[in-house]
Amino acid sequence: MSNTSDFISNLASKLGRPTPTEPPPQVELSVPQYRLSNTEERVSIFMQNWQALGGKGAIVRSADETLQCLKAWFGEQPITWFKENSQALLAWDTLPTIAESAFSSLNWPLTRYSQSAFDPRDRYSIAANAELGITGSDWGISLSGTVVVKSDPLRGRAISLLPPRHLSFIESTQIQDNLFNVLEEVAALGSPPAAIEMISGPSRTSDIEMDLSIGVHGPIEVYVIVIDH
Amino acid sequence: MTMYNQTTDERVDKALANSFLRQATRRATDRLRNNKYKAADELGNWEEWRAAGEAIRKNVISNLDYYLNQLIEQMEKRGVHVHLAKTPADAVTVVRNIVREHNAKNVLKSKSMISEEIHLNHALEEDGVEVVETDLGEYIIQIASEPPSHIIVPAMHKTRQQVADLFEPIAGHALSSDTPTLTRFVRTQMREKFLRGDIGITGCNFAVASTGSIVMVTNEGNGRMVSTLPRVQITLMGMERIVPSFRELDILLNLLARSATGQRLSSYTTILTPPKNTADPDGPEEYHLVILDHNRSEILGDKLFRSSLNCIRCGACFNVCPVYRQLGGHAYGSVYSGPIGSVITPLLEKDWKKWGHLPYFSSLCGACSEACPVRIPLHDLLVKLRMRKTQSGHTPQVERQIFKAYRYFFTREKTLRRALRLGARLQWPFVRNQRITGGPPPLSNWTNSRTLPMVAPKPFMQLWADLKNKR
Numbered sequence A: 001m002s003n004t005s006d007f008i009s010n011l012a013s014k015l016g017r018p019t020p021t022e023p024p025p026q027v028e029l030s031v032p033q034y035r036l037s038n039t040e041e042r043v044s045i046f047m048q049n050w051q052a053l054g055g056k057g058a059i060v061r062s063a064d065e066t067l068q069c070l071k072a073w074f075g076e077q078p079i080t081w082f083k084e085n086s087q088a089l090l091a092w093d094t095l096p097t098i099a100e101s102a103f104s105s106l107n108w109p110l111t112r113y114s115q116s117a118f119d120p121r122d123r124y125s126i127a128a129n130a131e132l133g134i135t136g137s138d139w140g141i142s143l144s145g146t147v148v149v150k151s152d153p154l155r156g157r158a159i160s161l162l163p164p165r166h167l168s169f170i171e172s173t174q175i176q177d178n179l180f181n182v183l184e185e186v187a188a189l190g191s192p193p194a195a196i197e198m199i200s201g202p203s204r205t206s207d208i209e210m211d212l213s214i215g216v217h218g219p220i221e222v223y224v225i226v227i228d229h
Numbered sequence B: 001m002t003m004y005n006q007t008t009d010e011r012v013d014k015a016l017a018n019s020f021l022r023q024a025t026r027r028a029t030d031r032l033r034n035n036k037y038k039a040a041d042e043l044g045n046w047e048e049w050r051a052a053g054e055a056i057r058k059n060v061i062s063n064l065d066y067y068l069n070q071l072i073e074q075m076e077k078r079g080v081h082v083h084l085a086k087t088p089a090d091a092v093t094v095v096r097n098i099v100r101e102h103n104a105k106n107v108l109k110s111k112s113m114i115s116e117e118i119h120l121n122h123a124l125e126e127d128g129v130e131v132v133e134t135d136l137g138e139y140i141i142q143i144a145s146e147p148p149s150h151i152i153v154p155a156m157h158k159t160r161q162q163v164a165d166l167f168e169p170i171a172g173h174a175l176s177s178d179t180p181t182l183t184r185f186v187r188t189q190m191r192e193k194f195l196r197g198d199i200g201i202t203g204c205n206f207a208v209a210s211t212g213s214i215v216m217v218t219n220e221g222n223g224r225m226v227s228t229l230p231r232v233q234i235t236l237m238g239m240e241r242i243v244p245s246f247r248e249l250d251i252l253l254n255l256l257a258r259s260a261t262g263q264r265l266s267s268y269t270t271i272l273t274p275p276k277n278t279a280d281p282d283g284p285e286e287y288h289l290v291i292l293d294h295n296r297s298e299i300l301g302d303k304l305f306r307s308s309l310n311c312i313r314c315g316a317c318f319n320v321c322p323v324y325r326q327l328g329g330h331a332y333g334s335v336y337s338g339p340i341g342s343v344i345t346p347l348l349e350k351d352w353k354k355w356g357h358l359p360y361f362s363s364l365c366g367a368c369s370e371a372c373p374v375r376i377p378l379h380d381l382l383v384k385l386r387m388r389k390t391q392s393g394h395t396p397q398v399e400r401q402i403f404k405a406y407r408y409f410f411t412r413e414k415t416l417r418r419a420l421r422l423g424a425r426l427q428w429p430f431v432r433n434q435r436i437t438g439g440p441p442p443l444s445n446w447t448n449s450r451t452l453p454m455v456a457p458k459p460f461m462q463l464w465a466d467l468k469n470k471r
């Protein structure tokens, strides 16, 4: 095994000069980026692209519209789920206010992932047995129909991963034109969180005879609710 | 892995005789290539993106020492264990030791070409560890004990029936070969394994030097599982897989997703800045980064081939290569196949005897260079590799004899004239439709599958002389 300075100085010698002490000059980047003019347009393109990937989506303005939307999507299913599993709906510790009040009006109790069990493995089992994982999103990307989620002690990465369905709430103003803008925001964080997940549609594979198949590992159904104040 | 023991000719014959493989490879590469065209066209200015991609990669490679050092510093600052492996054997030892230290029995892997390069699974299995490939394609070839046949779609060569046959002994009952049944089976099968994995091993698409972050791209979500659930995570990366900062990452992620599968972004793009925050409810507590050299530093020092380190492993060059499209990946015999595999394998492995055939797995049509999102001049590198091989004295005896004879005749004008006259007379038994179609060895090596132009009744030298006389 090599130590760092030997390893690095070997590379410097291969490059025929000492290792620079200053950061190398940045590469000029002048690719024309995808741009939209306003939030309304961003939301609409984001929604089109999200749906084209197989996700379901809705735009809401109030807790009541959220409730109607949840009812339309899930109907009486949660009642059946709860009969088998009281922890069928698994969520972040805090969701946007609109979401919290819609779930409580529907009387669909949410299990908070981070507090669901002491041992991580038990939490994973709870997540794997849940029917719907509910999260917020920090950003969205119009061009690719993507939601972007940061990790945090009050959140949990498995919620958007292990249950067969994932529902995410996002503020309309958080939807960006393109990946570059989102990465600029990430860079502005200074030190990024342990994980940033960019999710574009359900889990998919074409590994068997190039035949597209959904849900080989991650969620099979993905939903997004855009909150437009 | 039987195919490693076969000769090149045996592997090629086998591929040519397998009509499913050839048809499937063509169908899949057509699809991937056409998807890529669409995704590239959509950007409207693909050439500018390619130029930017090339500039970023060149900058990284020509400052690799600086960026790698920065990455290591950032990682170590947060308590990541960084291991620098000179050779594949070193990398295997590192991983083996970590697995032993934790007394781990279940290791989950998401796709990593480095793990194929260092033949990791075999070593871990020898230690009695269960290694599970969690990418569907990798899982299929793991059960079949075969190397990947494509860098993006590793089980491209398998029929659905073959997949069902491979899964059946594990399922313990008959399985129908439709895709939903097969994927459902894998989902159930893997779930249980994900939940009890001790250590997760992942690859790395890009490592962001400025923050010490690892970027991983998958469509299935297995990469997320492997980097979220086990308590300990190991990431394997080739030392060139760096991007300076998030600023440049945008370009490379766009080029990668669009060139590999024609997506705007893969289903899951994960940026890990490990280890987890102590209060996070999931994610690895302990994180190891293994950085592999394996003669990449030699390539770095070799100006002729340095640009091969710019590769972002998108597979676009495979999908347009007429040789790859006829033969699939296994005929190459190497872990990395396709045009980029033909370039880097001889350089990484430094074994002309074993890998000297690879630079010739190309028609030099240049389609690969045109497809490459970071503009690596692949066909040019293949020609230079042929030169290297010749200079190193590893060309076959027959080839050397032929070139000796060539030099002999072409440096003696009179002898050449005589030989041409003789050739023009002797060729007749072998000529059909104005082409030479047969002959004694070594000529027959060529004429068995192709024809040659006839020796002209009046050679060029004579024509030239006649012309001069006329003036």
Ligand code: SF4
Residues within 6 Å of the ligand: B259, B310, B311, B312, B313, B314, B315, B316, B317, B318, B340, B368, B371, B372, B373, B374, B375, B376, B378
């Ligand atoms: S050489 Fe270029 S086209 Fe081929 S895999 Fe690498 S980046 Fe892609």
